Amino acid sequence: MPQPKLTRFSVAPLASLTRRLADVASGRTAPDLVITGARVLSTYTDRILPERELWIAGGRIAATKPAGAHRALAHAPGAVYDARGGILAPGLVDPHIHIESSMVTACAYAEAALLNGTTTIFCDSHEIGNVMDVAGVEAMLEDARAAPLSIFLTVPSTVPATSPELETAGGDLTAEKIGALFDRWPEAVALGEKMDFVQVTMGDERSHAILAAALSRGKPVCGHIYGREFVAAYAASGVTDTHEAIDRDIADDLLDAGVWIFLRGGPPTTPWHSLPEAIKTITELGASNKRVCVCTDDRDADDLMAFGMDWVVREAIAAGLSREAAWAMGSLHPATRYARDGEIGALGGGRRADVILLNDAMEVDNTWYGGELVVEGRKITPLLDAALSERYVYPKAAYATVKVSGRPALTPPPPKVPVVANALRTALPGILVHHERVSLPAFESWDGVLAEHGLCFVAVIERHGLSGGESRVAHGLLKDFGLASGAVASSVGHDSHNVIVAGTNEADMQLALATLVEAQGGVCVVDQGIVKAFVALPIAGLLSDKRVTEVAEETRVLKRVWEEAGCTIPYMGFNLIPLSVIPEIRITDKGLVLVPGMEIVPPFEPQAQAAE
């Protein structure tokens, strides 16, 4: 009989296993596996219990016993594993993550997660929803079901991010569609981060209809909020978590308002590493940690290994928490937030045998997923390798989403009169884009003008096939982006994921665009007619269909070439340039958008008129 593929469903529901587990725990039947010679981290009591062993049967925990207890059994266990004094802890549970950020499929993501001691994730497939609407969300749910990882969905709540007046998206997730997703997919356990927090607090009708679609079904609502002034109204609207608490005081306000805090750890060079500040609600202001979790949110593929959930837990320890409390914030607390603590988040009786073997530095040596050893000595086992080689194949429609028609010009004609350009000035860390008004004289050719002013071209090309004829393009100028020659392009242009191209000349920009269209998605660097680096993202223009290790390597190369090309912000920041909800100025396929006024301005204004 062939071994069935390892997935979440490899472990039978507890309801069908209680008699067997009672038999094993009582010593009447032998366990399948005993992991002995261990300490056990109890996330229930925040203590490390000495000299224990775990009895596992049917992929679930039957009992925690004194080390060596299995030797008194009448029947020998199926296998005995010696943990050599290490710490056994429950698999980590990431309460908020976007798989698409790592540009891999759910099946591929599992590899990195398991190496990091993560056995369950709650993902928000917001990006693929923006490209493919319900079909994209459902394809990713099928992907998730096929993965050797427990993946639950927080249903994308804010698609599109703004409105059709400001940008063209491929998705429009209405309250009705969201309700239908909840009804069809039991793993859709919550509403994903409700990013339009200003609209929510203002009582916007569509936003509240979407909240009602979740709340009326008993599904909790995840949040995303900045600004202490919005906390009360946001919480009153039924939002019960956020991962965006950027400092101690807003974290404190949110907790007392009834909002779970997911402390986000990110590579310290990025602006996403808000954990060290937000955790001060505990370490400085004395809040209990019981409604606090840790999460990763987003990771570049090449950062997945070094900055996983286990690393975030260690950052919480570095910030002053005990090892036990910090690990609980990455396991039992997220499980409790989603009311799944009867199944995951701890090594209690009847729970899934998602078990991590740690050293004293809380580094992951081994991972058992549903009782199966998938990582040993920091390497994946042949069992997991086999599971990862049989990844879900996305439907054909997912491979045909970069729908660019015609060959629109990507650079604007030179201004015939003196103008003020509404330029987009990029700066590290790459989130805010500043609005800079650059005075330009009239000239015949762009040659030399760009370099003189520290500018390059940028264009956003509508790619959802919704332009009605030649694809719509918006033109603009980037300032201080640093690209000396050539072009860079990405089909990951948040949140509508139109194609964004920046460059110093039309030819390289066209080549960059053509490269993405041909592959139906990707990120590339082009110079003088040559593609210097390219990560193909053929699934929805967002995801590679390769293993995570390959994508990580491709990403590393891309980043190096990207930097060599002179780009001053990383590609992830570049991908955010179309995100028309973050100040001060953005470019979408509809043009330049000033935020938060949400008005469209032309790229060039005659100087006299601009001065008025």
Add this chain to the structure above:
Amino acid sequence: MPQPKLTRFSVAPLASLTRRLADVASGRTAPDLVITGARVLSTYTDRILPERELWIAGGRIAATKPAGAHRALAHAPGAVYDARGGILAPGLVDPHIHIESSMVTACAYAEAALLNGTTTIFCDSHEIGNVMDVAGVEAMLEDARAAPLSIFLTVPSTVPATSPELETAGGDLTAEKIGALFDRWPEAVALGEKMDFVQVTMGDERSHAILAAALSRGKPVCGHIYGREFVAAYAASGVTDTHEAIDRDIADDLLDAGVWIFLRGGPPTTPWHSLPEAIKTITELGASNKRVCVCTDDRDADDLMAFGMDWVVREAIAAGLSREAAWAMGSLHPATRYARDGEIGALGGGRRADVILLNDAMEVDNTWYGGELVVEGRKITPLLDAALSERYVYPKAAYATVKVSGRPALTPPPPKVPVVANALRTALPGILVHHERVSLPAFESWDGVLAEHGLCFVAVIERHGLSGGESRVAHGLLKDFGLASGAVASSVGHDSHNVIVAGTNEADMQLALATLVEAQGGVCVVDQGIVKAFVALPIAGLLSDKRVTEVAEETRVLKRVWEEAGCTIPYMGFNLIPLSVIPEIRITDKGLVLVPGMEIVPPFEPQAQAAE
């Protein structure tokens, strides 16, 4: 327009109120009520926040603001209440209670709960289920829906308590019936305490089918367990709470096995007050309190006031916990255990405005239930008084459950030969009943014999109309019960609730029985042909249909007369004499049962034979 009755449903679902609450929290619309000049106890962070006010709208919390903030509103609040510096805390949530123990209906129970600062209870209608099967459980659910209190059901899981061979019960709650209850009643949120813990750990088929009925529907299972040796197998069977942890060590084992602990507080003169010992898992062994709650379990009606949930919280404080942590164990923690923390257990945005005003000794001054002031200055308000006067009326069948046929003899004939009597020796605190073998000579009449040996008669009369002819009676002898003359009787005879009568003579015993049959239920004391005290319990033979204050007063009188009659154990202990799951000897309608062997023995054995 007449005011609709105050119930759980008086507050609209959050899904329909988010826009209004966002408007109020943002200051665009006035709150219905502001409670100002207060400190606010945050059960999320275990802190008391100084100088705050609550804004309430639609019966829910819109916001917590700095005290006085409402004065800046453009529109005045509907009402402003000055808390005069008191502490505002969330309404208490009792995670495990049997309403029937207080011999009142759910509607009547609400009065005591609200006076004690309790606004939500999770009740297990195990007793009425044993009498009336599904019909009883459903009648009590209707009762609960009509009450001015939030009442959820943990579905009775162990009805009957033993088997038809050992006793006759009126209920037989199979896995199918339990599943149907879950499917019909959304407030059936968990499986009630699975009392047959030995059968569960032994893998009994019926027990595990019942567990599966709950687990397969995603409903958690509540427990009831003694003995550290059973903990692992019980937890492995999917049980995730218990209120029976009687000491530090078993509490500790249970927590680490994944079982929530409900620390039970009871009047200190009873054996139910296990909190002071079990809480040492926190205070001595360093366990986190995050999976620990407090509960009441059972209360005599007259103990409801002095020993409510608020008192149990204060006992936890007396045992060394902080005020904030202890209150959270009585509110947010139980709400979290049942995954209802988005609705109750704290004063977060959007939650029900179940608010308690406390003094610094954590005594309850006021209670707002869904934003309505129901207790003020430790007295119920006219609003609550009106709601309590319109109590649910049970169906006629509930008033006709003491189905005793014929006039069976309640005393056995005197032995014709020397015998050994298998007597039931009662002793304080009244839980265990000891098996005492009393040698008796042959005699013609019982006159004088009983007193000489410290004995009295006891009889259990089948009352579910299942005897097929004259009602079945079992005879026995009580030792050391202390009744000097007359008789006592009760239709509350755990768990099958047949009628139990004890007495010194047939006539008084018959009068006691007749009194109960005529009233269709109750507890009485009779002497020399006169009923000295009587609490009528006409609903299922278990519940009064009066207000709780009246039942409390009747209970006080009963207890005094009971004691004056010489009874050495309280009436609650007397009611447990038929409970054939507690050692050493019990009497049911089927005879004398030896526990734990579960064998039936005759009341008298010839001396020679007995000696063999």
